[in-house]
Amino acid sequence: GAGVSQTPSNKVTEKGKYVELRCDPISGHTALYWYRQSLGQGPEFLIYFQGTGAADDSGLPNDRFFAVRPEGSVSTLKIQRTERGDSAVYLCASSPGKTSGGDTQYFGPGTRLTVL
Amino acid sequence: QKEVEQNSGPLSVPEGAIASLNCTYSDRGSQSFFWYRQYSGKSPELIMFIYSNGDKEDGRFTAQLNKASQYVSLLIRDSQPSDSATYLCAVGTSGTYKYIFGTGTRLKVLA
Numbered sequence: 001g002a003g004v005s006q007t008p009s010n011k012v013t014e015k016g017k018y019v020e021l022r023c024d025p026i027s028g029h030t031a032l033y034w035y036r037q038s039l040g041q042g043p044e045f046l047i048y049f050q051g052t053g054a055a056d057d058s059g060l061p062n063d064r065f066f067a068v069r070p071e072g073s074v075s076t077l078k079i080q081r082t083e084r085g086d087s088a089v090y091l092c093a094s095s096p097g098k099t100s101g102g103d104t105q106y107f108g109p110g111t112r113l114t115v116l
Numbered sequence: 117q118k119e120v121e122q123n124s125g126p127l128s129v130p131e132g133a134i135a136s137l138n139c140t141y142s143d144r145g146s147q148s149f150f151w152y153r154q155y156s157g158k159s160p161e162l163i164m165f166i167y168s169n170g171d172k173e174d175g176r177f178t179a180q181l182n183k184a185s186q187y188v189s190l191l192i193r194d195s196q197p198s199d200s201a202t203y204l205c206a207v208g209t210s211g212t213y214k215y216i217f218g219t220g221t222r223l224k225v226l227a
Contacts, residue, residue: 042217
């Protein structure tokens with residue numbers, strides 16, 4: 001079916017505002033990842049879901065960041081009290097979830113977040 | 117020390133030449149290694165992965181893994197201008213789904 005989709009593609013917000021970024025993974029993929037990529041850097045791991053639960057959230061930078069995946073499919077990354085330093089491309093990826101440490105991830109197009 | 121290191125480049129090669137991209141990693145428990153290509157303004161797309169020591173070939177691409185030396189490389193034969201992109205190395209470890217990416221190497225293939 002379709003690949004990983006993310007909405008919105010671009011989000012401009014003001015410092016201090018709340019934003020939600022959405023990810024729709026490939027159908028049947030149980031594993032879902034959020035990454036953040038700044039210019040000139042590789043993707044930085046934020047959080048990983050296996051099914052509905054966050055199996056590893058060690059990459060979330062602070063408690064302003066939160067992510068959910070209530071039904072084991074679509075995920076939402078939520079950022080409270082946005083700061084200019086949060087500006088980046090937020091990438092979502094999904095994988096079949098069958099091989100720990102060896103699953104192939106497929107990336108969505110990303111959401112470019114700009115905090116003014 | 118960064119967990120996954122890549123030379124940022126740019127690496128410039130003439131069209132038709134072999135491009136060699138390298139990646140080193142620090143965690144000896146790492147077991148899976150991925151190469152992604154990322155065009156400017158686009159998301160990463162998987163080129164190939166390798167799990168075992170040695171070479172793995174897929175068309176014009178060859179991945180080479182040396183676990184003893186903790187490095188993995190990607191060779192691109194007959195480089196084309198369309199190969200110009202940033203190449204990201206990603207490393208996975210058994211027991212975790214947390215993958216660590218390098219900063220990427222920018223490749224320029226000159227026509």
